[in-house]
Amino acid sequence: MASVITSSYEKRLENHKSALARRLFSIMIEKQTNLCVSLDVSSKEELLGLVDSLGPYVCVFKTHIDIVDDFSYESVVDPLVALSKKHNFLIFEDRKFADIGSTVKSQYTSGTFHIARWAHITNAHALPGPGIVDGLKAGAKEAAPTGEDDARGLLLLAEMSSSGNLATGAYTEATVDLARANSDFVFGFIAMKKLGKPDEDFIIMTPGVGLDVKSDGLGQKYSTVDEVVSGGSDIVIVGRGIIGKGRDHVAEAIRYRSAGWSAYLARISN
Numbered sequence: 001m002a003s004v005i006t007s008s009y010e011k012r013l014e015n016h017k018s019a020l021a022r023r024l025f026s027i028m029i030e031k032q033t034n035l036c037v038s039l040d041v042s043s044k045e046e047l048l049g050l051v052d053s054l055g056p057y058v059c060v061f062k063t064h065i066d067i068v069d070d071f072s073y074e075s076v077v078d079p080l081v082a083l084s085k086k087h088n089f090l091i092f093e094d095r096k097f098a099d100i101g102s103t104v105k106s107q108y109t110s111g112t113f114h115i116a117r118w119a120h121i122t123n124a125h126a127l128p129g130p131g132i133v134d135g136l137k138a139g140a141k142e143a144a145p146t147g148e149d150d151a152r153g154l155l156l157l158a159e160m161s162s163s164g165n166l167a168t169g170a171y172t173e174a175t176v177d178l179a180r181a182n183s184d185f186v187f188g189f190i191a192m193k194k195l196g197k198p199d200e201d202f203i204i205m206t207p208g209v210g211l212d213v214k215s216d217g218l219g220q221k222y223s224t225v226d227e228v229v230s231g232g233s234d235i236v237i238v239g240r241g242i243i244g245k246g247r248d249h250v251a252e253a254i255r256y257r258s259a260g261w262s263a264y265l266a267r268i269s270n
């Protein structure tokens, strides 16, 4: 396993070459949080309500915008962007692009969702090869304004959390190589642990994190916050552990944020 990064988010902010990564680190430092909440809900009212109440505790909200039943750009994206300014967080659309460059460019910039206009972060599978990164990079340039605050960044799916997934071994290694060749735009990975050489500062965002259960009956596998952060994860992605039915959402967000920050402090003190 690659050795974990033990330098602070402050140090990494100073040296990072991705504008998006610098913005992300500055939010994490200011709000003292490495928590990303995954908003897998189908009603816009619920989505926006969660964002407003949990906004103070997160650095990133992750969306699956295509599962919102009552979606319209004006009634979902516009208020979401306003809330991202109010609470100072980034928006990550978990789109998992997986097609040729020309097609993903259109999927990213057009259609119902116009993802590149509002999602600071999106992600893609490496399976199609370098064209997918080129297509998304071209889309980001075309759709997003140019200031540092409007920076866009891509995460490659180097690993997955689900049981029996195929993103392992040589596939994961080839994904890291693809990121290396595009490190101005690809600032990190969806992965379960640190990837890359010690001096390569890829940000690792990790799904499949839960403190109470080990699986969901549909293939999801949960690790604890301590397990993933000590293994090199920089941001923990939590969905149902926080927004699941019957949970006190704010109390759970505070619990996961505190676990994430303590695990980060423990890692940098080693």
Ligand code: 5BU
Residues within 6 Å of the ligand: 038, 040, 064, 094, 157, 159, 160, 161, 162, 190, 207, 208, 209, 216, 220, 237, 238, 239, 240, 241
């Ligand atoms: P959960 O409720 O914490 O299990 O939600 C996990 C979220 O992370 C959900 O939106 C998934 O689509 C997403 N996810 C994942 O669980 N595992 C992966 O490997 C990737 C994404 Br990539």
